[in-house]
Amino acid sequence: EAHEHLDAARDCLDRVTLAEGARGDLLTLIPYLVDRTG
Template identity: 85%
Template structure:
């Protein structure tokens, strides 16, 4: 998943609180599956 890797690297640059970041990381694969 190139999209997943790109999203992860973007999230690494954003100083989000850890819980929010974990939530996003669980949502990303779902969104990628939905969008193809």
């Protein structure tokens, strides 16, 4: 049971890491898009 719990926690952590990475990409993309449209 503890093993399943650990897997769930790791899965959650992976998702958070992905979200952080996506947010970082977005933050670098926004100025680029603003430059293109503005």
